[in-house]
Amino acid sequence: MKQRMGPGHWVGFLVILVWCLLPVVWIVMVSLKPVAETTTGSPQFFPKTWTIQNYKDIVKNDDFLHALVNSFGIALIATFLAVVFATLAAYAIARLEFRGKRVVLSIALAIAMFPVVSLVGPLFDMWRVLHLFNTWPGLIIPYMSFTLPLAIWTLSAFFREIPWEMEQAAQVDGATSWQAFRKVIVPLAAPGVFTAAILTFFFAWNEFVLAISLTSTTAARTVPAQMSFFVGSDQFNPPYSQLAAAAVVVTVPVVVIVLLFQRKIVAGLTSGAVKG
């Protein structure tokens, strides 16, 4: 159907590629410069001397590796749990009639808009009392809370798109709501669930304010927070190129996920997120 592509589209295509990838290529270039070069100033795009020393230094940096493990663990657990809870809630919102549905939607909306910064202080005190400060659950719980709205939102829109008749048909055939859910909805909803999972993962992988405020050691500190802990040969010059190397390393999982699942992510967003 959409066969015609003018030169405008070609230009647009190139512009999009440059727009999206130039800063990424740039940070890769910075990461390949020796630390000494960035300390004295290295304004050219490509390194004067190419080196992979920064990457070697990073994989020897135990604190950074700990942070990487924390980031993965926390993001994956938060994603899994948030998606489970969101799936249940979204199913109910999309398919069932129950009192308080609008209240749930309003709560979700309010929390989606919540300025995280305004929670940090009280949350810190609360976590100290509950011994959740500087632990994985201490980050997992708020990450779940803050990703639930988006996940519920995406999923309920998604669930609404699934043809009603099929579930009703299944119910007429004697299936219960639950069986209808499992046999009919789950296969149809899988792409939406997947999208919600990826969005949640990106959020947890990305989160910074809570990560710097609710952790104090490498027991729970995630990569975004760990970035401010990089030290160079003197305490006043952050090792810029090493920082860039760390940035590249934490971007790799994002790129991998995107490469593997780009079709699903876009399809999920396209069919689910915005059908107001």
Add this chain to the structure above:
Amino acid sequence: MTETAVAPRTTTPARASDRSIAENRLGLRLVAPAVVLMVLVTAYPMIQALYLSLFKYRLTVPDDKSFTGLGNYVTVLSDSLFWKDMLNTVLIMIITVAIELVIGFAFAMVMHRIVFARGLMRTSILIPYGIITVVSAFAWQFTFSLNNGFVNSWFHWLPWIGPDTNWFGDHWHAMFAIMASEIWKTTPFMSLLLLAGLSQVSEDMLEAAKVDGATWTQRLVKVILPNMRAAIMVAVLFRALDAFRIFDNIFIMTKGAQNTESSSFLTYRQVIEQFQLGMGSALSVLLFLSVLLIAYILVKLFRVDLAQARQEA
């Protein structure tokens, strides 16, 4: 896990009259875990913030804690810094969302028509979306850095950029750098949401309009945009509220220097850095109220009841 707890109850066949009661109960059970989690993490802290905002209270001088009523709110609302930061935040929000909307729409149009390398296109558009904001902020800080950035050497032919332009040296340059970082990272999100809306515009309607001799602009204004209203609304709402809470970029790039502080950053500094729990809590409450106000204005502006729109879909 909770689904397993719920399952056995609904396996008993229900009579028609019990159905709505069962459905009601099931509905509540299914949403309960999510609601509890969301409320747990936000409600108590917000109540505590409301309470503390009525006190003069500093963490490091706990003996000095005293009740001031609405004193903190009066101080904050009559303070020029609060309004300056609010202005910054609103400016960042309006400018970035407007630019993202335009660029994002252009991107969406291109992506909609592209027939080859769609995988490559999708992959590259999703990378800025998925990248960590802190990383993006570092990348852009390096980009604009006087000693380590390429912007000056690439663009010094522009009249307002010299080889020595210090991008973090004054207000507007620094704001530009912060907004560039924000726009780069979030335009893809915008364009994907808009692409979704675009794909809902019926090709037949477009063809029909074309046959009737409508120009490209007419088709855009009369057919495409009206049919995308819901998509645009959701995209703008989400992005605007997100942009209003901008923090990471500023934290990494300027730490609020050159008057580039946002309302979130001000709140963070009061609560976390200055340990001004009373004043900071008042700011937290005001920040939350501002967010609600913006959401309200946007929803009114689009004349759509959001929850209702979701229901009707």
Add this chain to the structure above:
Amino acid sequence: MAPHPRRRPTRRARALAIGATLALTAGLLAACGGSSGKPTLTWYINPDPSAPSGFKGAFGQAGIAARCSTKDYTVKVQQLPGDATQQRIQLARRLAAKDSGIDLMSLDPVFTGEFANAGFLAPIPDQLAEQLKSTTLSGAVDGATWNGKLVVAPLWANTQLLWYRKSFAQKAGLDMTKPVTWDQIIKAASDNGGTVGVQANKYEGYVVWINALIEGAGGSIIQDASKGSDAKVTIDSNAGRDAATVIKELADSHAAEGDLSVSNEGTVLGPFATSKGAFIVNWTFIYSNYKDDKATLADLGWTRYPETVAGTPSKPPLGGINIGINKNSSHVDDATAAAQCITSADNQVTYAVETGNMPASKAAYDSADLKKAYPSDLLQAFSSSIDAAGPRPVTPYWSDISSAIQSTWHSPKSVGSSTPQKSADFITDVLKGRKLL
């Protein structure tokens, strides 16, 4: 748990859920339990420079921790963020919550007053305090004292010197054997195509400069610091205006570096190593920094911090790290003993040789190891600079005062004769809680 694994998959799901919950709580338990055997003292340190390649064993403060572990306790280090503001936030929040997970901490002098006043610090036993006072350089003692009491144990003392390129000073015809003024070096640099590197980003380092300029003109930012928020703000004075004059002169001169308004201790290093490099004011690490750059090192000169007003001896900035003991630590006595070991002259010397961070102890400057690592006239310059230092006021409200100064004095280009008065008003309003920072 799985008698009918095939027919009841829900059981398995539930087991999984329980497993996940256990995994979650395991983290909690790990945080609470495990206090059998010999105690571990956790020492929160500011980051040390990275160890040179080929260095064997524990470096810097981690090395000290290893040497100070005894048969009764083990000292373990945990790193704080690089920037002092973040260090203060992390520590103060946890100390205010009476966290016993911190035993010892490396404190920047600027939050000593705040922590001591808030009752976060365990008192240093009189005998140890007396001993530390008599063996430590007087400038460093001042920075470690609150309300007449030594509240932390100095580990190392930092100070700023005027570092210069000998060839440049010669070209400019400046006699560096005599005290020089800011006016002189700015003129010399701008007339000869050189730069003067300072710290003028919106951060603590800028206030270090401002404070040194004011102290050097015989003034001070506040007086009666012990009165807390009722201290007398004295920045609006002739000394304050002298300081503003110097900053304005540099900001308007060709001697200013292009990134003056975002400059810090690190950004000035690059330009200093180029042909435009002329002068920088900077901390003691500069010498170690250029140690491997033989060309620059041969041309590197140093002298006392510049004078604000000709004829009035300068009062160089003071920095460094002091060791504080958490009052709520479960092992205060062990921690006190460890603090004594950590700050011993021997450890200060090893630390200085490794990192370039200079000792606070007088005796350490006579050590053969230190003399082997650094030229004796440099050591002499350091110790006399520390002794003559004009530290930033020790007050519980320093972070407010500092931020208020940063807001009113930044950027350097905006500084003028009315700046001191504006900042005095603002500081007063902030201390009285009338204005936001």
